[in-house]
Structures are given as structure tokens and as C-alpha cells.
Amino acid sequence: MEKFNILVCDDDKSIVDAIEIYLKQEGYHIIKAYNGFEALKALEEHEIHLILLDIMMPKLDGLNTTVKIRETLNIPIIILSAKSEDTDKILGLNFGADDYITKPFNPLELLARVKSQMRRYTALGSIAEKSNVIKIGELELDKDAKEVRVSGEAVKLTATEYGILQLLMENVGKVFSIDQIYEKVWNELSFAPENTVSVHIRRIREKIEINPKEPRYLKVVWGIGYKIEKI
Amino acid sequence: MDTKLKKFKCYQTKCKVAVAVLLFICAMANFFCGIIAANISNQWDRSIIEAKSVYETYEFKNKFAQAIDEVIKAEVYYRNENRITGGELIDREELIADFKRYYGIKDGIITGNTSINETLDGLIIHGSIPNSLKSNFDEYKELVESRLPLYRKMYIQNQVDEYKRSERYFSGIVNFLYYVEDSQGNVVAGNTTRGEMSNIDRTVVLSSGFCSDNIGVSPYIQNNLFMENSDYKVYVGIRDPFAVGDEFYNLGQEYIFAKAGLPILFSVFTGSTLLIIFCFAYLIRVAGQTEKGGKISYLAVDKIYNEIHFLLVCGLLMFSLLLGISLLSSILRETAIFWAYIFTTILGILYICNIALITSYVTSVARQIKGKIFWRNTWISVTIRRLSELFTGKTFRGWMIFVMLWYGLGNCVIMGVAIFTAQMDSVIICLLATIVLFVFNGVCIFFFLRALRSLKRIMISARETSKGNLLYKLNLEEISPSFINFATDIANIQDGLKNSVADAVKGERMKTELITNVSHDLKTPLTSIISYVDLLRSLKMENQTARDYVEVLYDKSYRLKQLIEDLIEASKVSSGNITVEAMRVDYRQITLQAIGELEEKIEAAGLEMKVSCPEALYIKADGRHLWRILENMVSNAVKYSLPDSRVYIDIFQAEDRGILVMKNISAAPIDFDETRLTDRFVRGDASRTTEGSGLGLSIAQSLAEAQGGTFGIKVDGDLFKAIVCMPLWEAEEELFPEEGETDVM
Known part of the structure; x- marks a missing residue:
């Protein structure tokens, strides 16, 4: 298997080293940079498949670096920042980043996200569009096989969980309340305040999301219901 | 150098005080010299100035003449007591006139052919007395017969007394020598002999029709008449120098004193007057200054309006002048030495007071003139200034009065012209005046309405500002000149408010930036810690203790x-640095969602959640923040509840609020004040062994308040109640919030 090159750019050397250890264990080749200019220079010298980029760096910060990279390259960029405000995340993603991880991060989550981005980047159009397959981002729901796949890997779901996910994925962007979901999936009238639905939702999330606390797909609209976000 | 030093020193307070003291000493000297000189010149005639000796003075001559008069009366006229008692010297006419004056009897002839003449022994009647006046005549006759002899005796006694007084006077005199010769040249009376008299230089010889006088006293002698009618010759003389023991000697002594003292008194008087003038000049020069050309400092007395000050000073001076004059005349007239001293002292005090008053006034004027405020500090100037303020429109009230005055005056004049011309039958001018009156009033009303419109604009602007519309700007160009000051003030207030709000916003943003930066600074090293600890864990160390340590x-x-995140959130929330997007939130749904999310934790703690909510209850809240509140509440319950107990959640509506009450049984006794539980860093266990930052309930409270709700805690024994009240969603705002939000995004 070809070794993928990952550029890790952060002004804190110890963080770069820690990330290097984790990613090396997974078989990636690491190129290190400590500011935006070094990152751009590394991009010229090496063939890079994925970039991990800090925002607050000396000389050239992460956001400007992202803009510079996006002028020429389409490789996945994951921003790695201590800035945890919603506005920071929106800004980062709008500037052209593919994912946003806040510090301090769980190393395993970082690895999962890197793998996810890598798969999306390398598995170019390998799956033909099927009418019975609903694809949202890395999440696929195959109605024929009654199977759900995340980044191509099948996920084990119960029948109820599958029903809920199918309902939400068939109506991407639409918000369903607990009662609506209960009526549609259980085919019963909701008569008592039960937290069954919310518990199921949480379990689905744990199975399909990299970080269930910061879900990409299955989102909670607090006080209103649940939905699957368009990606 | 020397002069500089001198000049510098002469502005010192010490120097001023010294000069003031000198001034008062001079004034006192001046006064006493003046008073003594006045006394002397009152006693002595001007002749003392030219007199070479006491014998040339008017006072001496007067006294000497008096003595000569005594001699003439006693020795030439009366001669001896027997002549008087014998009635020889009675002046009949004088006696009867005195008698009639004494009893109030008028002279008179009773009728045309009747007259009454009085003699010393009775009445002589010529003609007859008419019956109608008979009783009056009898009364008068009785009075003359009984009283006239008595009155005659009294008259004689008076002459005797006078004679004896003269005798006594001559017995007390040593310097005045005299003797009287009759026509035969025999000495009939005297206190000296011819031999002694021949040794005296200063002598006067008097006889009928002859006067030899080498003293110059003859014009002062009054009793020359007695000499005319007699053949006696009087020789008088005065000793030179005076011998001790009589009034002539005293006069001589006083003359010596006065003659010697006057030049001294005059020179002291002149000197002190000059010194006073000098002191005044000095005080005026240095008044109000502590150095040459220095800043003027004023005293309290300078605050009095100058005219009033002037009148006051003048009044006081006039009063004291009058008082002084009356005192002075009292002193000159007063013979009792005690009262003379008292009056002199009072006069002296008055004089000193006046000097002080004048000094104070003059220096005050000097200060004000130097400081160029003399005119400004007059009542007239102040009044003019106030009036001009009133009429130049610098104050609104003054401006209004000014305008109204002119408006009224204009109307009066035009109407006056109209009425006058109507009476004079000049119709055209009357008509013209009427038209002018209408036009004038029309123009005035137009301008008045325009001013009112400006006022309205200002009022609208003020209202907008008070409502919080900071962008509303008052256009000063549209404001009439009468309100331009007011409008400018309002505009300034608006600007100031805008600036202060901008400052506050800037401050708030800086606070947010600070929090963000601190969070970054804390999180970056923490990232390394977490990563390397995780790496250590994956090393599969042989040593069990080391593995345990790494786990810790x-x-x-x-x-x-977790703590850092809570801390950042708490500071953000409590500083109000969060955005709240109010949405229609189903209280029941969000509670179920929250329980679903936290199901794992709840199960791990062995708790059972009991939610009671009959139907959907829509409240106005920000779902994300409400979720944080619920998460903190449930986490709190999970941490501190008695294991295997139940947690009850009741959701209901009360008035215009949606209320959620969560009840759980505390595992440890709650010995905290319930109001303190929402304070920051207060935790249910004093030992702080459990997980948690102590910020959960504080964050919940701040978040609830930021959304317009409340968060409260009630403790009843071991029963712990957390209550969240949120405002209900109002029906007319019933938009589906999620759609609204996506539209915005």
C-alpha cells in the first residue's frame, strides 16, 4: 500500500510530535511544519494527501494558509484549533476547510476524522449512484440491503434504529419531533412521554458519528426534534 | 540688587502690617496734636502767635482790664459800704424798672388825662382814677407800698455783695497793684503805695478824661463811665515777671507752655499728616499684591458693590464727622476735666476708626482698579449685564421676554396708528395700518409656528433617544435659531450616548477576546498533556503502579x-457574552431529548427519571441554552442523588410561564444555604471529591436569566428541587422557528 503523506502544521512542537506518533502508528508518512509559510513550502516540495492545520500560528495563520492552498489544491484540510466558538468553526469551514477539530482533542477522534477524510479523498467515485442508496456525505443507506455504511464500512443497527435513520435520511433537512418519529417508526400513536426515541437517536449517533457529542449527520434540534443535515 | 531686594520685601505681608501699624500710630499722634493744638488755640487768641510776652496777649489784657474794672467799680463808684447801705448809690430809674419787670407790671397811663408815676416811697397820681379801674389801681398801690421797700433793700444788698466780692478778689491777687487818689491827691484805697508803684514798669493811670496806658489795655476797660463822673485818679500796675500765687501767674505759666508747645505740636501734626499720606500711597501701591506686578488677591470687602461701598463709607464718615464736631464742641465747652477726657478718648477712637475705614476703602478701590474689576463690581454694571443677558437672548427666558415685548410693542404701535388715523378721518392710512397689523401678526404667527415645529423635532429626537434609538440624529439645520442652543445640547447628548454605548460594546468585545485568548492559551498545553498521557497509556508498561499513575x-x-470548558462558559454566560435566539421550544420534547442524551449516565447512577407532562408546552427559549441548563440539572442530580432513587420532573404552566421542577433526594445532607448553591464554585460536597467544577448551577442560572427566565433552588430536608421558569411562547408569534432560522442562514 502506498504511504500517504500528511502535513501536520502547528506552532506547538509537542503537539506536532504527538500527532506524528499517532499517525505513524496508522502507517501514514508525516511532514512537519510550524507556520503557514513552512506549510506552503512543504506543499511545493512534497506530494501531500491531507493537511492538519492550526489556526493561530505566527507569520501566516491557518485561515490564510487554507485560502492559499485552496487556490491550487483540492486535498482535505482539517483545522485543528483551540478556538471553539461556533463562529470560528463556521469561518474555518467557509474558508475551505473540510473538517474542524477543537483542542484539546481526543487522539482517537483525530485519527478517525483523518481516516474518514482520507477515504473520501482517495475513493474517488468508486460507488455508482444507485436509486435505492441514499448518500449523505460518508453516510450511505442501502434500502435494498437494509444496510447502513459509514465511509464504506457497514454499521450494525437494530430494526428500529434503521427505521429512524431511514425516515430522517429520506427527508434530509426536515425536523421530526419525538412524537412524529414514534408514530412513523413504531406505527403507533404516541400516548405517553417516553424517552425511547431520544435514547435510540443517541445510540444511532454513537454508531454513525465519529464524535457523538459533535455530530455531523444526526443533529438534535433542541426542544423541536431531530434531523439529518445536508452535507 | 539692593533696590530689587527692597522692592521684593516691600510687598511682604509683614511690611504691609508694619506700615498699617505706622499709619495708626501717625493717626493717633496726629489726633492728639490736633486736639491739644485746638485746645490751646481755643484758650488763646491768635495774638499769642505774634506776642513777644504774655503782656501782649489778648487774654492777659482782658484779664487785666477786668481787674481794672473791679478797681473802678469798688473804689471809685462804691468807695465804701456805708455809701451803699445809705442808699446813695441807688439808681431810681433802674430800681423801679427792675421792680416792675420782676412783678410783671406794664408801664402805662390809665386814661388820657390820668397818669401814675412811681417813686421809691409810693405812687404819685395825676388826674383821677376811673371807677372801672379802681380795684386794679388799689391792687397795684398795695403791691407798691408793701413790696417796693423790700425790693429796695434787696437792691442795696446786691451792691454790698458786689463790693465785698471785689474786696475778696483783691485780697487774693499779688501781681496786680493799684491805689486810688482823690482830687486832693490823698490815697483813699489800694493794695500798694506810691513808692512801690514807681518801681513797676507796666502801669496804667486813669482819671476823668485822661488815660496813661503803656500796656495797651484801655480799649478793654468797660467801667470808664464811673471815671467820667468822679474826680478820683486810679493808678494800676502789673508785676513783671509775675510773682507766684494768683491767676496772672497761672496765665503766665500757660502762656509759656503754649508758646513753647505750639511749634512742636504743629511740626508733629504736619509730620504725621505727611507720614499718613505716605502710608496711604504705599498701601495703595502694594494693595492686593504679594509681589510687583503679581496676581491680585481680593478680600471679602471687595465683594461689596462699589457704589454701595462708597455710599456706606461716605455715610459713616458723615456720621462720624457730625459726631466728632459735636464731641469737639462738648470738649471745648466742658469744664469738668473728667468728661473732657472721656469725650477726647471717644473722639480719638472715632478718628482711628475713620482712618481704618478710609484705609480699607481706598485699598479696596486700589485692588479693584489694579485688577481691572472696578467697573465690573459696580451694581450698575451688574444690572446692565443682567438686563443685557435678558435681552440679547442668551437665556431662553430672556429671549422669550424680549420677543414678547417686541411683539406687544409692535402691535401697540400699529394699533395706535390705526386708531389715531381713524379719529383723524384719514381712511387710507387707517386701512394701510390695519393691513400692516394683519401682516405683522401673520408673520409673527408664522415664525412662532416654525419655532414650535423645531421644538417638536427636538422632542421627537429626545424621545427616540430615550427609547434607545441611537442612530436617530437631530438635523440642526432644520431647527429655528431660537432653539438652536437647546437642539445643540440634545445633539451633544445623543452623540455622548452613542459614544458611551460604542465604548461599552468595545469593552465587551475586548472581554470576549480576552476569554478567547485565555482559553487558547490554556487549551494548547492541555492538548499536549492529553495526547502524551494517551500515548503513555498505549505503551503497555510492565509496571502496574506506573500504569495506575498514568490512569490517574x-x-x-x-x-x-472539562473544568476549563466550564470556566470559560461560566465567564462568558455571566458577562452576558452569549447570543440568545428565542425559538418556540416544546418543554416536554426538550426534556425527553435531554434525558435521552444523558440516559447512559442516569443508568450508571441507578436513577429512574419520572417525567410528568400531560401535553406539549411551548415556551420561548433558545434550545441550545435550555439544553445546557437541563444537562447541568441532570448532571447535578446524577452526581448528588441517593443511588437507586427516583428523580421526578414536573412540567406545567402557571400564568404566563412554563415551569419545570426537578426533584431528587440528596445522598449527603445539604447544609448549604439554598441561595448560595447557585453561586460559583459552590458544591454539594464540602470535600469536593466528586467530579464537577461547581459551576453547573451558576451557569444554569445565568443562562436562564439571559433567556428571560429564572432558575431557582429549593431545599426541603434531603429533597432537592431545581425550578426553571421560562416565558410562554406567545400565539401571534407562531412562526416555525427552525425554518426562519435556516432562511437567515
Whole structure:
């Protein structure tokens, strides 16, 4: 298997080293940079498949670096920042980043996200569009096989969980309340305040999301219901 | 150098005080010299100035003449007591006139052919007395017969007394010598002999029709008449120098004193007057200054309006002048030495007071003139200034009065012209005046309405500002000149408010930036810690103790992460640095969602959630923040509840609020004040062994308040109640919020 090159750019050397250890264990080749200019220079010298980029760096910060990279390259960029405000995340993603991880991060989550981005980047159009397959981002729901796949890997779901996910994925962007979901999936009238639905939702999330606390797909609209976000 | 030093020193307070003291000493000297000189010149005639000796003075001559008069009367006229008692010297006419004056009897002839003449022995009647006046005549006759002899005796006694007084006077005199010769040249009376008299230089010889006088006293002698009618010759003389023991000697002594004292008194008087003038000049020069050309400092007395000050000073001076004059005349007239001293002292005090008054006034004027405020500090100037303020429109009230005055005056004049011309039958001018009156009033009303419109604009602007519309700007160009000051003030207030709000916003943003930066600074090293601890864990160390230690590090690093996040959130929330997007939120749904999310934790703690809510209850809240509140409440319950107990959640509506009450049984006794539980860093267990930052309930409270709700805690024994009240969603705002939000995004 070809070794993928990952550029890790952060002004804190110890963080770069820690990330290097984790990613090396997974078989990636690491190129290190400590500011935006070094990152751009590394991009010229090496063939890079994925970039991990800090925002607050000396000389050239992460956001400007992202803009510079996006002028020429389409490789996945994951921003790695201590800035945890919603506005920071929106800004980062709008500037052209593919994912946003806040510090301090769980190393395993970082690895999962890197793998996810890598798969999306390398598995170019390998799956033909099927009418019975609903694809949202890395999440696929195959109605024929009654199977759900995340980044191509099948996920084990119960029948109820599958029903809920199918309902939400068939109506991407639409918000369903607990009662609506209960009526549609259980085919019963909701008569008592039960937290069954919310518990199921949480379990689905744990199975399909990299970080269930910061879900990409299955989102909670607090006080209103649940939905699957368009990606 | 020397002069400089002198000049510098002469502005010192010490120097001023010294000069003031000198001034008062001079004034006192001046006064006493003046008073003594006045006394002397009152006693002595001007002749003392030219007189070479006491014998040339008017006072001496007067006294000497008096003595000569005594001699003439006693020795030439009366001669001896027997002549008087014998009635020889009675002046009949004088006696009867005195008698009639004494009893109030008028002279008179009773009728045309009747007259009454009085003699010393009775009445002589010529003609007859008419019956009608008979009783009056009898009364008068009786009075003359009984009283006239008595009155005659009294008259004689008076002459005797006078004679004896003269005798006594001559017995007390030593310097005045005299003797009287009759026609035969025999000495009939005297206190000296011819021989002694021949040794005296200063002598006067008097006889009928002859006067030899080498003293110059003859014009002062009054009793020359007695000499005319007699053949006696009087020789008088005065000793030179005076011998001790009589009034002539005293006069001589006083003359010596006065003659010697006057030049001294005059020179002291002149000197002190000059010194007073000098002191005044000095005080005027240095008044109000502590150095040459220095800043003028004023005293309290300078605050009095100058005219009033002037009148006051003048009044006081006039009063004291009058008082002084009356005192002075009292002193000159007063013979009792005690009262003379008292009056002199009072006069002296008055004089000193006046000097002080004048000094104070003059220096005050000097200060004000130097400081160029003399005119400004006059009542007239102040009044003019106030009036001009009133009429130049610098104050609104003054401007209004001014305008109204002119408006009224204009109307009066035009109407006056109209009425006058109507009476004079000049129709055209009357008509013209009427038209002018209408036009004038029309123009005035137009301008008045325009001013009112400006006022309205200003009022609208003020209202907008008070409502919080900071962007509303008052256009000063549209404001009429009468309100331009007011409008400018309002515009300034608006600007000031805008600036202060901008400052506050800037401050708030800086606070947010600070929090963000601190969070970054804390999180960056923490990232390394977490990563390397995780790497250590994956090393599969042989040593069990080391593995245990790493586990502890791993737990604690995650706990630190949680704490930092809570801390940042708490500071953000409590500083109001969060955005709230009010949405229609189903209270029941969000509660179920929250329980679903936290199901794992709840199960791990062995708790059972009991939610009671009959139907959907829509409240106005920000779902994300409400979720944080619920999460903190449930986490709190999970941490501190008695294991295997139940947690009850009741959701209901009360008035215009949606209320959620969560009840759980505390595992440890709650010995905290319930109001303190929402304080920051207060935790249910004093030992702080459990996980948690102590910020959960504080964050919940701040978040609830930011959304317009409340968060409260009630403790009843071991029963712990957390209550969240949120405002209900109002029906007319019933938009589906989620759609609204996506539209905005």
C-alpha cells in the first residue's frame, strides 16, 4: 500500500510530535511544519494527501494558509484549533476547510476524522449512484440491503434504529419531533412521554458519528426534534 | 540688587502690617496734636502767635482790664459800704424798672388825662382814677407800698455783695497793684503805695478824661463811665515777671507752655499728616499684591458693590464727622476735666476708626482698579449685564421676554396708528395700518409656528433617544435659531450616548477576546498533556503502579479539560457574552431529548427519571441554552442523588410561564444555604471529591436569566428541587422557528 503523506502544521512542537506518533502508528508518512509559510513550502516540495492545520500560528495563520492552498489544491484540510466558538468553526469551514477539530482533542477522534477524510479523498467515485442508496456525505443507506455504511464500512443497527435513520435520511433537512418519529417508526400513536426515541437517536449517533457529542449527520434540534443535515 | 531686594520685601505681608501699624500710630499722634493744638488755640487768641510776652496777649489784657474794672467799680463808684447801705448809690430809674419787670407790671397811663408815676416811697397820681379801674389801681398801690421797700433793700444788698466780692478778689491777687487818689491827691484805697508803684514798669493811670496806658489795655476797660463822673485818679500796675500765687501767674505759666508747645505740636501734626499720606500711597501701591506686578488677591470687602461701598463709607464718615464736631464742641465747652477726657478718648477712637475705614476703602478701590474689576463690581454694571443677558437672548427666558415685548410693542404701535388715523378721518392710512397689523401678526404667527415645529423635532429626537434609538440624529439645520442652543445640547447628548454605548460594546468585545485568548492559551498545553498521557497509556508498561499513575493522569487531564470548558462558559454566560435566539421550544420534547442524551449516565447512577407532562408546552427559549441548563440539572442530580432513587420532573404552566421542577433526594445532607448553591464554585460536597467544577448551577442560572427566565433552588430536608421558569411562547408569534432560522442562514 502506498504511504500517504500528511502535513501536520502547528506552532506547538509537542503537539506536532504527538500527532506524528499517532499517525505513524496508522502507517501514514508525516511532514512537519510550524507556520503557514513552512506549510506552503512543504506543499511545493512534497506530494501531500491531507493537511492538519492550526489556526493561530505566527507569520501566516491557518485561515490564510487554507485560502492559499485552496487556490491550487483540492486535498482535505482539517483545522485543528483551540478556538471553539461556533463562529470560528463556521469561518474555518467557509474558508475551505473540510473538517474542524477543537483542542484539546481526543487522539482517537483525530485519527478517525483523518481516516474518514482520507477515504473520501482517495475513493474517488468508486460507488455508482444507485436509486435505492441514499448518500449523505460518508453516510450511505442501502434500502435494498437494509444496510447502513459509514465511509464504506457497514454499521450494525437494530430494526428500529434503521427505521429512524431511514425516515430522517429520506427527508434530509426536515425536523421530526419525538412524537412524529414514534408514530412513523413504531406505527403507533404516541400516548405517553417516553424517552425511547431520544435514547435510540443517541445510540444511532454513537454508531454513525465519529464524535457523538459533535455530530455531523444526526443533529438534535433542541426542544423541536431531530434531523439529518445536508452535507 | 539692593533696590530689587527692597522692592521684593516691600510687598511682604509683614511690611504691609508694619506700615498699617505706622499709619495708626501717625493717626493717633496726629489726633492728639490736633486736639491739644485746638485746645490751646481755643484758650488763646491768635495774638499769642505774634506776642513777644504774655503782656501782649489778648487774654492777659482782658484779664487785666477786668481787674481794672473791679478797681473802678469798688473804689471809685462804691468807695465804701456805708455809701451803699445809705442808699446813695441807688439808681431810681433802674430800681423801679427792675421792680416792675420782676412783678410783671406794664408801664402805662390809665386814661388820657390820668397818669401814675412811681417813686421809691409810693405812687404819685395825676388826674383821677376811673371807677372801672379802681380795684386794679388799689391792687397795684398795695403791691407798691408793701413790696417796693423790700425790693429796695434787696437792691442795696446786691451792691454790698458786689463790693465785698471785689474786696475778696483783691485780697487774693499779688501781681496786680493799684491805689486810688482823690482830687486832693490823698490815697483813699489800694493794695500798694506810691513808692512801690514807681518801681513797676507796666502801669496804667486813669482819671476823668485822661488815660496813661503803656500796656495797651484801655480799649478793654468797660467801667470808664464811673471815671467820667468822679474826680478820683486810679493808678494800676502789673508785676513783671509775675510773682507766684494768683491767676496772672497761672496765665503766665500757660502762656509759656503754649508758646513753647505750639511749634512742636504743629511740626508733629504736619509730620504725621505727611507720614499718613505716605502710608496711604504705599498701601495703595502694594494693595492686593504679594509681589510687583503679581496676581491680585481680593478680600471679602471687595465683594461689596462699589457704589454701595462708597455710599456706606461716605455715610459713616458723615456720621462720624457730625459726631466728632459735636464731641469737639462738648470738649471745648466742658469744664469738668473728667468728661473732657472721656469725650477726647471717644473722639480719638472715632478718628482711628475713620482712618481704618478710609484705609480699607481706598485699598479696596486700589485692588479693584489694579485688577481691572472696578467697573465690573459696580451694581450698575451688574444690572446692565443682567438686563443685557435678558435681552440679547442668551437665556431662553430672556429671549422669550424680549420677543414678547417686541411683539406687544409692535402691535401697540400699529394699533395706535390705526386708531389715531381713524379719529383723524384719514381712511387710507387707517386701512394701510390695519393691513400692516394683519401682516405683522401673520408673520409673527408664522415664525412662532416654525419655532414650535423645531421644538417638536427636538422632542421627537429626545424621545427616540430615550427609547434607545441611537442612530436617530437631530438635523440642526432644520431647527429655528431660537432653539438652536437647546437642539445643540440634545445633539451633544445623543452623540455622548452613542459614544458611551460604542465604548461599552468595545469593552465587551475586548472581554470576549480576552476569554478567547485565555482559553487558547490554556487549551494548547492541555492538548499536549492529553495526547502524551494517551500515548503513555498505549505503551503497555510492565509496571502496574506506573500504569495506575498514568490512569490517574489520564482521568485528571480530561477533568481539567472539562473544568476549563466550564470556566470559560461560566465567564462568558455571566458577562452576558452569549447570543440568545428565542425559538418556540416544546418543554416536554426538550426534556425527553435531554434525558435521552444523558440516559447512559442516569443508568450508571441507578436513577429512574419520572417525567410528568400531560401535553406539549411551548415556551420561548433558545434550545441550545435550555439544553445546557437541563444537562447541568441532570448532571447535578446524577452526581448528588441517593443511588437507586427516583428523580421526578414536573412540567406545567402557571400564568404566563412554563415551569419545570426537578426533584431528587440528596445522598449527603445539604447544609448549604439554598441561595448560595447557585453561586460559583459552590458544591454539594464540602470535600469536593466528586467530579464537577461547581459551576453547573451558576451557569444554569445565568443562562436562564439571559433567556428571560429564572432558575431557582429549593431545599426541603434531603429533597432537592431545581425550578426553571421560562416565558410562554406567545400565539401571534407562531412562526416555525427552525425554518426562519435556516432562511437567515
